[in-house]
Amino acid sequence: MADHEALQAFSPAVRDWFASSFPAPTAPQIQGWPHITAGEHTLICAPTGSGKTLASFLSSIDRLTNTPRPDERSHRTRVLYISPLRALAFDIEKNLRAPLKGIEFAAERLGEGFTAPEVGMRTGDTPSSDRQKLIRRPPDLLITTPESLYLMCTSAARETLVGVETVI
Template identity: 55%
Template sequence: MSDVLDRFTPATQDWFRGAFTAPTPAQAGAWEAISAGKHALVVAPTGSGKTLSAFLWAIDSVFRERADLPEEPKKDGSRTRILYISPLKALGVDVERNLRSPLIGIGQSARRLGLTAPGITVGVRSGDTTSSDRRKLVSDPPDILITTPESLYLMLTSRAGDTLRDVHTVIIDEVHAVAATKRGAHLAVSLERLDALRRSHGAETAAQRIGLSATVRPIDEVARFLGGADPVEIVAPPASKTFELGVVVPMDDMTNPPPPPGAPPEAPGIDAEYTEV
């Protein structure tokens, strides 16, 4: 199998190879499916690079489509391309911070290679977002929007929904936390409404859906929730756990402990050990 990184643009390849030794099994499997345009459910333990596996191809796609455009794209009110949905607001904040490294790094690699390095913006909308910030997200939509299931529902029922009509990738983190809940039912409806919005503006395919989870059972059921009527590629590389065990004791010989502090000395001629009589 050829190197999956060869499917990315030169700038993205350069950044990744400079930052990491090689893709993890979860990343390689995810990029095989995602680069083929399939919906994907990535199940892998924490620290396996799941989040980057979901974002990197989508980010690379935005860089690719913006490569021949001016540094500042036209602000037409409909340029959000990537939608990240998390059931936890705190997780969304962490993701926003973690995206800075690849976005800055790929831009630097592009400039070093003499390529165009378009700026990619990130925005957050949740229940904590102020009214002024919400208005800004509508007037100047970010390329990547981080949100929650509830905020997505509210956006799709308001004027803000029009900013999502060009979304091509939807990433759902901790998908197991919502799959079998009322929130999950609402989210499933919102995803279908998002695709209907895309079709009403000329899109011929649904937005690509990528689900992420460290622990999800049963996988097949969650995959059906993620894809709706469409098939989903399950990426679940075997996870091996290694344990390092050690025993720490307060003394070298537990069979012959010293007398406790303040204990009287043993009487001469009397064995300290008990003997059977």
Template identity: 45%
Template structure:
């Protein structure tokens, strides 16, 4: 799934902050986007976190813009290690905040997506 399949706000945030997608991201997104299970095994720094979560962020943003985002849990991440769970949480807070701000600046209103 190419990056241009994501909402324009998500695309803009990604390219502005990260540049082009990594091989891991390009290979993972089609399966994740279609709802298939995926196991991503790649070296540190290869983009696994956003390979796994960018499709979720995109879906949540589209729900928020469409007024369909309910206040509740929609994505669950199960971590084998507390430290890894903390890192994932930390690594998602900034993208979620920045994407939400960009959406608001672009005139898309909706509830804020949060961790």
């Protein structure tokens, strides 16, 4: 598959942002995106720095920025990222800001609609008040650790995970 073909499944704003941010998709992205965008279970095994994280997130980001938020609180969180380490969870959250902002700018330039997804994080360090906010107003994309996910699944917070469509 040619580099430009790998991006055809994405919206114009996502394609524009990607083209202005990277010289070309990486091999894991080229090979992974057709399966991910088709909704297939996908495992990408590649070295650090090869674009796995963006390969896994881009389809979800595209979907979140181009579809309205569900009205039902229980279906609001549509993407769940489970990080093995709390430090990695913080890095992922920080590194999502640039693509989200870049895609928003690209959508404005192209005159396309854009829904800014809310990103939330829950780890063992999350204060009780913030955990309650995550239950009252679930984010579109939740970054968490296995331990925190277990605690969510064994509490009233599990109701906010009913609408999860993608697990990374």
